[in-house]
Amino acid sequence: MEREIHKNTEEARAGSTPHIVRYVLSISLVLALVAMAVLLLWGAV
DSSP states (O other): OOOOOOHHHHHHOSSOTTHHHHHHHHHHHHHHHHHHHHHHHHHHH
């Protein structure tokens, strides 16, 4: 019978976890909000 392997979060990850996903998400959200505001304000002209 095989032994159970216990690993913590850092050991179980395949690689590093940079915060670039957070930056991409926040920049995309801001750009989407700006685009919606532009369409709302000047789209009806």
